[in-house]
Amino acid sequence: MAKATPKSKKKTTKSSGINTIKFIKAFWITFASGILLIVLMFLLASWGAFGEMPKFKELENPQNDLATQIISSDGVQIGNFYDENRTPVNYEELPQHLVNALVATEDARYYDHSGIDARGTLRAFVFLGSRGGASTLSQQLAKQLFTGGSRNIWERIKQKIKEWVIATRLERQYTKNEIMTMYLNKYDFLNQAIGVSSASRIYFNRDNPKDLKIEEAAVLVGMLKNSSLFNPLRRPEMVKNRRNTVLSQMAKYDYITEKQKDSLQKLPLGLDYSPEGHNDGTATYFREFVRSWMSKWVKENPKGLDEDGDEVYYDIYRDGLRINVTLDSRMQKYAEEAVSEHMANLQKEFDKQEKDNKTSPFRDLSKEEVDRIIKRSIRSSARRKILLDQGKSEDEIVASFDEKTKMKVFSWKGEIDTIMTPKDSILYYKQFLRSGLMSMEPQTGHVRAWVGGIDSNHFQYDHVYQGARQVGSTFKPFVYATAIDQLKLSPCDTLPKSQITIPVGSHGVVEVDWIPKNSDADYMGYMNLKDALAKSVNTISARLLDKIGPEPIAQLARKMGVTSDILPVASIALGSVDLKLSEMVGAYSTFANQGIYTKPVMITSIEDKNGVILYQFVPETRDVISKEAAFVTINLMEGVTRSGSGTRLRTGPSSRYSIKNVVTGHPYYFDNPIAGKTGTTQNQSDGWFMGIVPNLCTGVWVGGDDRATHFKDTDFGQGATMALPVWALYMKKCYADKTLKVSKAAFEEPENLTIEIDCKEFKKRNTINENIEDEFSL
Template sequence: MSKDEISRTNRNRDRTSSKPKPKTKKKKRFLTKKRVLWTMFFATALAIFCALGGYLFIMLNGEKLLDANKDKLTVNETTKIYDRNANLIGELSFEKSDPVDYQDIPKLLVSAFVATEDKRYFEHKGVDLWAIGRAAVKDIAARSMVEGGSTITQQLAKNIFLTRDKTFFRKATEVSIAVALENQHTKEEIMEMYLNRINFGGTTYGIKAASIRYFGKSNLNELKVWEMATLAAMPKGPSRYNPLRNPELSKERRAVVLQLMYDQGYITEPEMIEAKAVNYNYKPPEKKQRYQAFIDYAVDEAEEKFGLSEDDLNIGGYKIYTTMDKNAQETVEDAFTDSDNFEKPVDDEQIVQGSMTIINQENGGIVALMGGRNYEKKGYSRVNDSRRSPGSAIKPLVAYAPALESGKFTMESRLSNEKQCFGKYCPNNLHGYSSTISMSDAIQKSENIPAVWLLNEIGINTGFQFVKKTGINLADEDKNLALALGGVSKGTNTLEMAQAYSSFANGGELREAYSIKSITDSTGTTVYKANTTPKRVMSETTAWQMTEMMQNVVRDGTGKKAKINRPVAGKTGTNQSGYSGISSNRDVWFVGYTPEWTAAVWMGYDKPDKQHLLKNSSPLAAAFWGKVMEKALEGVPEKQFPQPDRVDIPKNEPTPTPETAQTVSGFAAEYDASTMTVNLSWQAVPVSGVEYRIYRRETSETEFSSLLNTVSTSAGDISAMPGLTYEYYVTAYYPEQDLESEPSNTAAVSVQDEPQTPEPDPTIDPNLPTPTPDNTGEAGTGEDNPGNSGNNSGGNSGNNNGNNPGNNNGNGNQQGGGNNGNGGNNGNGGGNNGGTLPEITDPPLAPTTEPTVPPAATDPVNEGTEGVILSPETDATDEGILP
């Protein structure tokens, strides 16, 4: 074929083989080049327009506001505080001093504020865009407000601006005033105004007033580096970083400031290190003012709950209506100023401190409070700042109430009271043992075995969750059996304890404690109001049974000193020293309630050590509670405890008793100076199953009180204090007939002033570390503190080092833990942070006839809280740890 024919054939083949393609509808693209360009144009135009508008607003409005408000801090009246009956009790007046010229302010002090608040202060024009951008990036990354971008000039603008609303327009106005300030004043003038105007905690304004308030120095050139850093640390949180109120937090923040000063070249490294190490200990001159402790607490609550800053409150012209009762608050304050109500201190280093909180359980309102003796304005408050071991005061909350709530127990239930171990945890009783004991008697006598046994029966988590439900802050590490005896790692305070007990007093309903009923602003508008919605935490029947049993504690138990002319229910708590061979106490408590009010009292040293311990036990706190509540309740209508409409609780019928019960004879008492123990002995009565009850009276006391119970014919009192004289007697108790004999003859003993040092224990490993005067790490503690009690104290010789394995075996039939002679087992000592757990007694301890290994000392934790509690797997004594 020719080339033409081949070409034609191929074209024909292509025509016949190709098929027509279906037509597709073209989609229009939404983002065309044209649309993108127009969008960018309008966005740019809008941005330029907004920028111009913003610029005009900043320039014109800022200048106008600055001229109108120059040299002004507020146009409102002072904020006023009222009691529950709307009586004025105080005002938030300013504490100011004469302004300081810039040339009289040390350059290093200025540098401290620049380094901390605005390191580009001398470079920007009022607004630091770089800082704002950096803060925005960090906020976005953290998904929260973690860093601010305000300059020193902007902070000054806030103080000049009058309104307290927190809106975008307020922030924009702040910026506009800052720019206007920079236009009209030099950097030095702005810094001078800033330092003379800003708040330094409470009602203290200005750098000179702050220097006088916190350091007693009116000449700023006398300030040391650490003092300058302390002041520069405060603007971020004037209340939080107040060195008088929160010295530890102030020190932490001061360290940050010093680091910034070093990083930016203002101080040398040796200067930084030296300044970081200084502890704040300045005590300002006393300024006594009624109700100051309550006013400070209410102001703190306004800040924390309602978001008002101290500055807002100081210049906002608010009216704060509180729940305070004037008579009750005055009674508490007067009691705290009377030194006769407190144990005399052992030296001039520390005084015995205290705390008390009273709550109206019907509405949750705080009636009165006091955070310490010699309380200063905005000072350290032990009402909520200090946390201490509650001892046996926690037993009703962690063991007895949740057991009743389970429905498996009643107040007449028989609980195990035999000497026993729960795994490696071996608590002990002070009053001896029996096969069983009623729940009511167990609470009245504050026995330890029944509380631990009961918590083990209902489950540790059940008790743990019940305590948390009543408002006491526990940590997960507290989930162990030592919790039954007060073993809480972070401790608690009188506010939490009073709030928790108020649920018993209020028929099982709990209201969160509060001090502010309402707040009105300067226009008279109510801006905040308390929410008093109750929460049921237990049944009415449980609350009633607990009240019935805890009334017996006050009638004839460890809380007899708290009796007043109204019905009272309550519980004592004592946290012993934690030092081997020392029977004194760290903390004493009484938490109780009448049908009207609930109150908690704590007493102790802020920094307990071997020298600073209480000789008295919980009756000291109970007596204080009774004295205050008797007078505080004057004029308050008397009520009765609430009782459920129907109470189905089985009660035991009284058992007929024999006509006679043989009196114990041959009772004798003798003091052994080598062991610092009063040894007691008597002849046995010819009846099996008899329990002997020992009673003691110090000669200054009017009546005898129960000391301990035992089934043997001898015992020892190691809680007798040097220089005092005691009288003792013993009775025979017949459990089956519930009959107690007449008292034996009385024996008197005088305790020597200078007790001899006991001989060293040959079982002690000389390689073990020796204790220091610091607070010993401690943990779960119970009322009657058999941790070191018992016939022999071998239990304490099993390693109390906290971090080292137990390596010393105890001797004898110890009550401190261990199993008849093996005090050490494999225990971990006294707590997660080391140390022997403190012992708790209400009343005092049983005898110890052999010296014990001293506990390993550890650093104190959580503002005086004594150590942390061990898990149930570690060896533990009753309120503590098995040696």
């Protein structure tokens, strides 16, 4: 029995060895099979077994929707057209601290791996992701570019494998810097901020990512984890904590010091939110004009042919075009501020006067006439169009305008959440006075500022380019210019103020005569042309028209760029015609440009995403009147601001009306040469002011949406009160900005001027001549 024991032990040892060998073989077979399976999975993924994979050409040119940029003349991006608001940047445009924050937070071994971080993947597998994920920046880019979301575990596994394959291909095809740049250009930061460039502008008002501060860059990097969760507009405290985590990671990897980290973490979030929706930001009315212009341009300028030989057109929302415009972002800002400042105050006075108006916001109308206005507004409303598209009947649509609904409405103190019927909202919006401003360089035609209304979100109608309104006395310079050009009249020539009767035709068997009246009912004595234009004396304008006829005046206006209909009738002497503000500014600029009309220019060039010029504007100019006639007309209009309706530019606001809280003291007191003309239409429906300095012509219109919406008298309803203050505020701001170089010089006098403009010398010489004639007759 004693000998049997060792034999038993020997058999056990041998069996154990065999089992170990089997285990080792099984392990290596399993391991090798796993490796082969992984390799096979990668091969299958690369062959497209798990879904279509990007081709090599697609990797070279990953398709991004690129926003079309609108760039001002001073190099500022003032707007975009986009499906995705993405403005691509190069690596060189990224600040180093943004790059450091990204690497420290998202992929610390970014520069050491080839698309897949083995250590990170193993850690994520062992700890099931509790100690961080394993996705590298290359994998995250692969997911953004070529793979979508996953609905179940199997799909997620397939997607992950595809991401690994694509990431390694990206690493072979691109440099690390290029991959990082593509990732930052692609990421959706929410609130229409696609890519780091848009995010820099929208969240921090930085025109270039290079201008981001460290703490601002940390906010954007923090959002990369999940921008929906870390949305700074909805969860600022959470975003701040996330920002501080990014700063801690930067300190951990020695990109910043502990002292810097502690200091930066104490700072507030520091958002400067500047939304870039199609109706947000600056120059909204101008951008809508550009959109309309571009929509026509792309149809007339195909970019090439497709494989089938069909024409292919540019897409302004996806092709990343660059539209270079003439607008100056600084002048545009000042123009918008001037309109807002004046109109908010003018509206207060209007509302105060409307308290005792039973038909507010209309005057001098019956209930039936008011009902007709409301019905007309309903018929032309966007709400009616939407309901028609939904198949609603007219009766259902009309009934819906009496149903109360939640809505946001405009006010000068900000949007108001309220409940009212759509019909009541029509009346509510009718009470607001509207305004338009356009500013242009006479010599180049470049439009520098364009304000089409008081708020494009709530008032879409553009009063620069769309709206034609009665121009009143601002048409009189065309009358005077025609007379000067044809008859060589001097500003010092005098005409009687007495009433004149001008036959204008017949109505049936009754002869019709036109007998204009002066606003002050003064018809005594004589007045020279300079004083007559300054005081806007109607009978003098009528006498000039009687000498030259209405047709030459209408022709002159047309040569100066007016395309709206002008009937050659006697009443145009007093401005009975309806014109657009853009036409008026273009025409008035002719006087400042020595009689040469230059067509207003809004777009100077268009480039594709590679910088290739697709369009270059060609100036359109033509001689209209002589240099002498243009200068004399300018001299006449200088009299308006020296002794006429524009004198408050020299003396400040009237005692009856002042702009509060705009600047310290009076906002006026200009002492430089200014040519100008006010205009006021019947019933104070429209107020105009056209103001010119040697290198800038600016027009302003103010009025109600309907002509029945107006002030009750001329104290506030005249152009000098309604429109002139906007011009004054705008020009004050422009002059304060010395970088703009807006001229304060005198208008250039042509050589060998034959028409006398110095009325003192003119009177003295005429007196001497009269004495000589008396002596000769004796």
